[in-house]
Amino acid sequence: MAIPHLHFVQSVRVSSPCRISFPNQYHYGGSNFSRKSSSLVYASTHNFDRDLHLQSKVETVLDNVKWDDKGLAVAIAQNVDTGAILMQGFANREAVAMTVSSRKATFYSRSRSTLWTKGETSNNFINVQEIFLDCDRDSIIYLGKPDGPTCHTGSETCYYTPVLDFLEHRQDEEHKLALTTLYSLESTIAKRKEELEVPESGKPSWTCRLLSDEKLLCSKIREEADELCQTLEENEDRLRAASEMADVLYHGMALLARKGVKMEEVLEILRRRFSQSGIEEKRNRKSQA
Amino acid sequence: MAIPHLHFVQSVRVSSPCRISFPNQYHYGGSNFSRKSSSLVYASTHNFDRDLHLQSKVETVLDNVKWDDKGLAVAIAQNVDTGAILMQGFANREAVAMTVSSRKATFYSRSRSTLWTKGETSNNFINVQEIFLDCDRDSIIYLGKPDGPTCHTGSETCYYTPVLDFLEHRQDEEHKLALTTLYSLESTIAKRKEELEVPESGKPSWTCRLLSDEKLLCSKIREEADELCQTLEENEDRLRAASEMADVLYHGMALLARKGVKMEEVLEILRRRFSQSGIEEKRNRKSQA
Secondary structure (H helix, E strand, O other): OOOHHHHHHHHOEEEEOOEEEOOOOOOOOHHHOOOOHHHHOOOOOOOHHHHHHHHHHHHHHHHHOOOOOOOOEEEEEEEOOOOOEEEEEEEOHHHHHHHHHHOEOEEEEOOOOEEEEOOOOOOOOEEEEEEEEEOOOOEEEEEEEEOOOOOOOOOOOOEEEEHHHHHOOOOOOOOOOOOOHHHHHHHHHHHHHHHHHOOOOOOOOHHHHHHHOHHHHHHHHHHHHHHHHHHHHOOOOHHHHHHHHHHHHHHHHHHHHHHOOOHHHHHHHHHHHHOHHHHHHHHHHHHHO | OOOHHHHHHHHOEEEEOOEEEOOOOOOOOHHHOOOOHHHHOOOOOOOHHHHHHHHHHHHHHHHHOOOOOOOOEEEEEEEOOOOOEEEEEEEOHHHHHHHHHHOEOEEEEOOOOEEEEOOOOOOOOEEEEEEEEEOOOOEEEEEEEEOOOOOOOOOOOOEEEEHHHHHOOOOOOOOOOOOOHHHHHHHHHHHHHHHHHOOOOOOOOHHHHHHHOHHHHHHHHHHHHHHHHHHHHOOOOHHHHHHHHHHHHHHHHHHHHHHOOOHHHHHHHHHHHHOHHHHHHHHHHHHHO
């Protein structure tokens, strides 16, 4: 059964039992990036049965998506480490199949009526680690790691226009990224650090005190870690444990601000150490070497 | 200028300088929930000028959205604490205006051609704290706190069908939520904890050892906190600080698992302590009391 819009999936060559990879002549990055169907229609001489099996599984997935009357589904790109929603576009069958094979978030441009891979001009690709369908199968998450800012404006994400802020007269004309709790706290700590650098600009705050007093900061981190342990050792209630962990996190993040480290870097380390994709990443690096 | 689809925004009564609230006769929660236009077209006797000003600002926002040919924009609901994408729907002008006034994530159902507020039947509302537009102004994030599972299946989010997992023969028939790094680690630790409860089921792992040895776990937490402090005290490089913070987080999360505490609870505490919306929440609780 020939499925024309899936022709390029036939180009996929499987280099390891569990990993779809690109044929060598298909390069991403810099001006080498191209999406010529000639380079995509690629007859693999290896693993022919496996290719066919994979192709049929990809088709099963694509058949399962509930495409709208224009053959599209909503596709949301999300940062796997921070959870930030990077951008939202639309995907058709080819865009999803392309994302599966390239592991670069690919969309269908409704205005230009073409496929486009985020990063093909800016080099800021979104490296997709998993793709999720929702319960209705008409909405897709590309969960991945961006190479750089996602928005064409240079912003980390495309969502930097807060509506309620505007309505509530905050008169804050600056862009404000859609930050979830951890990154909102990180941003607050970063602001306090900036205030410290301009004498007499900031209001006195505990965060400012911590940031300007290394001894105090370190003694607080040790104290909070100790109090967290006590919740276990002395069988304190679970809310107390949550509260002590919040203290550990906050004080630890103040130290990170002092060292110029972002939480995203910490989470990337955790992902590489613990997650399935991290373990795979390692294996792939080894097999590529 | 009369804008028919904005008629219900006229019902909004402002109870504090920076906060839109519902008129008293409009109840959310349980079977009291109803959306009768009769209760919405509500002439406020107070703050008439402020109402008009707010109404005009809401209109400005709604005029700014790039609605598609059906008058819709994509609306994504995201958990403000965990960053989890809860669900995605579509919103029209009325849905966004309703969300602004009720602070409950409200969508437009394309199949039923009606507004619907997530939670109106299940009571699992999504309490919106901020609304973001993207750079193209045709995509919206409702950033908020869900009262319970968002998906109609009872799943925490609607995204539990992993595509690459399926393609890569992992044969894992279980649902797997779209988890970002921190929650993926939390889930791994929880699995190890479950394995401990079934003798001889688990493979030996460091996480299992930590979870079964309270003394070891606490000594590791204190040790890692100490090593994090040393990166500042001994001027070690920033990557070392990131790595030590990762250790603190991981070991702290192992303790949370022992205590049955979720990271989401820790983040909620941080939000209430530090974020703007947390400060407002407190203020509102006081003004309501």
